[in-house]
Amino acid sequence: MKYLAAQYQGHHELVLVEKEIPKLKDHDVLIRVASATICGTDFHILEGKFPAEPPVVIGHEFAGYVEQVGSRVTSVNPGDLVTIEPHEFCGLCKFCRIGKEHLCLKRKGYGVRLDGGFAEFCVIPEKTVYKVPSGISPSVAALTENIGCCLHGMERANVQFGDDVVVLGGGFVGVVLAELARMKGAGRVCIVEPNDYRREVAVQRGFLAINPMSDDVERTIKEMTQGLGADVVIEAAGRIDTAKLTLQLVGNGGTILFFGVVPPEFSMEISPNVIFSRELTLMGSLINPYSHHKSIEVLERLHLEPLVTGHFALKDIKEAFRTAQSGNGFKVAVHPGVDRSH
Structure with missing residues (x-):
């Protein structure tokens, strides 16, 4: 046939x-x-x-x-x-x-x-x-597969109760990562997204939202966190500029998760001393190992x-x-x- x-x-x-x-x-x-x-x-x-x-x-x-x-x-x-x-x-x-x-x-x-x-x-x-x-x-x-990737990323980022979490990129995975962070007990979850429609949806779903085209993202996050920076920053846009921005937003002892796929021809510099002195954790997240079954279990809760x-x-x-x-x-x-x- x-x-x-x-x-x-x-x-x-x-x-x-x-x-x-x-x-x-x-x-x-x-x-x-x-x-x-x-x-x-x-x-x-x-x-x-x-x-x-x-x-x-x-x-x-x-x-x-x-x-x-x-x-x-x-x-x-x-x-x-x-x-x-x-x-x-x-x-x-x-x-x-x-x-x-x-x-x-x-x-x-x-x-x-x-x-x-x-x-x-x-x-x-x-x-x-x-x-x-x-x-x-x-x-x-x-x-389900995409949700499984997000679950793996969230497990890697190890969001804790009360954490301030910033997600750079408010597309589908950005919204899902924000939802999962909230389910993990995050205190404040903020989505940074230039698209008006996507930002409005983020607000409707109960998240803080920043427009990087009109707002100073770094200053806004510092004000939100009393100058300390975010506990977890997730790059979910796949852009080199947002990848670089993660370092400006994360607080001491914080975690940066590179979830979006930044094209391989782009690179960024960071001083090892910054990672050392601020005790930062930088990590990536690849596909969805052993998380497909878990993904099915949470589908209904994610709306x-x-x-x-x-x-x-x-x-x-x-x-x-x-x-x-x-x-x-x-x-x-x-x-x-x-x-x-x-």
Whole structure:
């Protein structure tokens, strides 16, 4: 049986193609994709700035309904709504063997090197398929991988009760990181975001919000913290200017988490003496190790449905990417099999 898919051909080219559903292996699950959301990584792939292996169907944030299962699949059944943890690890390198699979030297991702979710169907091994509890929509279920990344980042940042937390960037992950910080017991959570719409949403969700285009961010944070600086500063915009700003906002003994993907051609300088004398902790956060299950558990508590602000049919995927790139909303979902935007 043939199905429609959005395939990255290399050289910035994304085209709709017809593909043939492969024969299922014993532990394979055939998924009818209901919703796939656009991620910044998808843009990096199309720009040639992320190591995908074309031709490949992109899209690594997706959910759908089980259509068929291999002969030895036991955890899901046809009709189940499922979400996908889109990584395969070698299991043999040092990092796989010490419980750090996300650092696997031979990691492969669905939607990056293996066919992903911008398609009517996708075949995924059972071990990376997770059943979604009732009451969660496919669009929210598609966000599970992204939420898992945020959970890992929050665990790395180790937010404590009463901490002052600043999130630089009020896009989807910025809002989710702020929500998670509040759930961890943070005292004050502030989002720095230039986009008026996103900043208004942050305020509606109960966060402090700063407009860096009109406000002095450093002075505002110092005033908020009685001159001490924030306990945790999270860079969630993926920009070199906000990465540099973290050092101006963090207080002594504080933690800086680089969560956003700053392009590798940019760099910044910091004196080791600053890290030493202020006892700072600087860290990164990569993908979602062992957090996909936890992500499913918190989906309902995060109130994510309002953050899916665009819905498109697969045939309109290029328009979906333009909408996502405009920055006028949060997450954009593509719904394979739907004839028109809704």
